[in-house]
Amino acid sequence: MSTAPRLTALDALHRSLGATMTDFAGWDMPLRYASERDEHNAVRTRAGLFDLSHMGEITVTGPQAVDLLNFALVGNIGTVSVGRARYTMICAEDGGILDDLIVYRLGEAEAPEYLVVANAGNAQLVLDSITERAGGFDAEVRDDRDAYALLAVQGPESPAILASVTDADLDGLKYYAGLPGTVAGVPALIARTGYTGEDGFELFVAPEHAEQLWRALTEAGASRGLIPCGLSCRDTLRLEAGMPLYGHELTTELTPFDAGLGRVVKFEKEGDFVGRKALEAAAERAETAPPRKLVGLVAEGRRVPRAGYPVVAVGGSGVQVVGEVTSGAPSPTLGRPIAMAYVDAAHATPGAEGVGVDIRGTHEPYEVVALPFYKRQK
Secondary structure, eight states, X not given: OOOOOEEOTTHXXXXXXXXXXXEETTEEEEEESSOHHHHHHHHHHSEEXXXXXXXXXXXXXXXXXXXXXXXXXXXXXXXXXXXXXXXXXXXXXXXXXXXXXXXXXXXXXXXXXXXXXXXXXXXXXXXXXXXXXXXXSSOEEEEOTTTOEEEEEESTTHHHHHHXXXXXXXXXXXXXXXXXXXXXXXXXXEEOOOSSSSOEEEEEEOGGGHHHHHHHHHHHHGGGTEEEOOHHHHHHHHHHTTOOOBTTTBOTTSXXXXXXXXXXXXXXXXXXXXXXXXXXXXXXXXXXXXXXXXXXXXXXXXXXXXXXXXXXXXXXXXXXXXXXXXXXXXETTTTEEEEXXXXXXXXXXXXXXXXXXXXXXXXXXXXXXXXXXXXXXX
16 A cells, blocks of 8 residues: 655645656655756756755754764764764664765753754664664654754855845854754754755754745845756756765665775774674775775766666677666756766776766767766865
């Protein structure tokens, strides 16, 4: 029996704006409002407004909150200062990635409080895993998915737009930080941890305030070219920025070391953590026999590669499969199809000869490039 998709607090508003809706991880979400390309370009050059309320929020509090998170996750949460955030992962005992996460430290030393933000499709698994790992710790794990709506303003005009509706110190808010403030009269956690390759902000608010905030931001951004944006352009934006997406570049089949993100695993932190032994072995393997490397591919033609397509190389022994595409799409910024792919180390060097993608039986030539495809000018 299929369950009805969950609706965000902005569902009626999206429909009134003519959004094309799609099921995403059990939520009904806006895919696009008009043109995906226009939405993508707005974020690159002006600003875009996103509803990200499908993300999963989990609050961890109590005297041993940090000890629990250090045990449950691979990062060192003990070194995150109040008002800052950290990108990290939660792994299975065998080292496979269950999800990539952002952890915000909100509470002061005497009242520790951490907000863990998980991907929509993994939120229940992350909640269950942290809850299960909490045994023996003096800490409380709370499912706060219904406590928050999440809006994001992304793009070069976003600081000016947000500054016009808040007196929070946005200049002092660094990348990977979050602070409580008031935006357009609404209490919010204001974060700066974007997923588009542009500067921007995420606003965690009570669901009943979401529509008021959306309308205020729309009005504040009208003169600066802000438009509503859906999940489709979010995907092409993060792809150009070389940012991994769970289920594509990150899976339970891969450890962080296989994904080229071994830096998030902190072996030096105090105490044991779930997956440590397997991850130590994975780190050693990566040293001696480098795993496939995540690279960028830029098409020489017009055909778009999709996830799962084989990456091939032409050599002395004919055509051999040397990797697999994890994400692919037309790039509005580059004007050509692009892809991310895990490729054998021997063919992962930028400019590697003879590399292509097998698109339905045809060998399409591709250039191997270093990620990201796009980096904003600071």
